[in-house]
Amino acid sequence: MALLLIALLTLPTALAAVGLPSLLQGSGARAAGLGGAETALFAAQALNPAARQSRGRSVAFNHHASIQNIRQNHLHLTQARGRSTWGLSAQLWQADGLERRTGPSAEPLGHFGVYEGAVGLSYARQMERTRLGLQLKFIRQSIFTQNASGLAADLGLMYDVAASLRLGATVRNLGRMNHLDQRETDLPLETRFGAAYVGRTDMLVAVEAQKARGGNLTLHLGGEYRAGEHLRLRAGYQSTENHSLSAGLGLVAKHWVIDYAYLPLGSGLGDAHWLSLQLESANP
Numbered sequence: 001m002a003l004l005l006i007a008l009l010t011l012p013t014a015l016a017a018v019g020l021p022s023l024l025q026g027s028g029a030r031a032a033g034l035g036g037a038e039t040a041l042f043a044a045q046a047l048n049p050a051a052r053q054s055r056g057r058s059v060a061f062n063h064h065a066s067i068q069n070i071r072q073n074h075l076h077l078t079q080a081r082g083r084s085t086w087g088l089s090a091q092l093w094q095a096d097g098l099e100r101r102t103g104p105s106a107e108p109l110g111h112f113g114v115y116e117g118a119v120g121l122s123y124a125r126q127m128e129r130t131r132l133g134l135q136l137k138f139i140r141q142s143i144f145t146q147n148a149s150g151l152a153a154d155l156g157l158m159y160d161v162a163a164s165l166r167l168g169a170t171v172r173n174l175g176r177m178n179h180l181d182q183r184e185t186d187l188p189l190e191t192r193f194g195a196a197y198v199g200r201t202d203m204l205v206a207v208e209a210q211k212a213r214g215g216n217l218t219l220h221l222g223g224e225y226r227a228g229e230h231l232r233l234r235a236g237y238q239s240t241e242n243h244s245l246s247a248g249l250g251l252v253a254k255h256w257v258i259d260y261a262y263l264p265l266g267s268g269l270g271d272a273h274w275l276s277l278q279l280e281s282a283n284p
Helices: 002-010 029-033
Strands: 056-065 070-081 084-100 110-127 130-143 146-162 165-177 190-200 203-212 218-226 231-238 245-253 256-265 270-282
Antiparallel strands (some): 256 270
């Protein structure tokens, strides 16, 4: 386990021109409300494939709306049985109405859209205090009339240091794309390492460090307070560009969970919103 953890943390993320920003998005509204500090937290739609967990069967839908009419939708199907968890996920990121120009002009020649999609199959396995996970993804990118596709893998690790402290690590987007027009798009390879304190039934605290190819090291901090049986209150902070504070809440009603997160953006860019809906049913 120690060798795997070292490999996850030291895998190179050299600077390069990268694309497909959708592959760096978080897993949903709960994670967004926690400032993106999610790598060491269990969830049916967790970003870390080793952290994907459900009491039985789970269906989750996430919607993300951001600046310039950028939208992203996720669908997650999770099945847990015994020590194993299988997952199937699909996501679509789109930005429509972009102006097309070939040079300076008063009016655009037209409009086009950018679309990025991915379909993934994941598996996680519990082994004593260690949990390992793997996700394989097929990726498709479309910009105007040009298209490209590729394959990638995500690796994940969870480790219980104690009953109240859990560590998580993941390497995401290992793979490559074929050529879009005349060049290959580099995938946004990233590593994440996080820890979560879960020693109280009414509160948790999570911290995380993230490094993506072509970007700086960022820090994330989040906390969740359970205000009774049905309400979850969340707040977070992250050191990423144009992001800092975030807030969110969750409503729990039997098998249903509704999560919402609000992220004000810097530089006058506006606000971003996450909304997640999850239905979970226990195995018979």
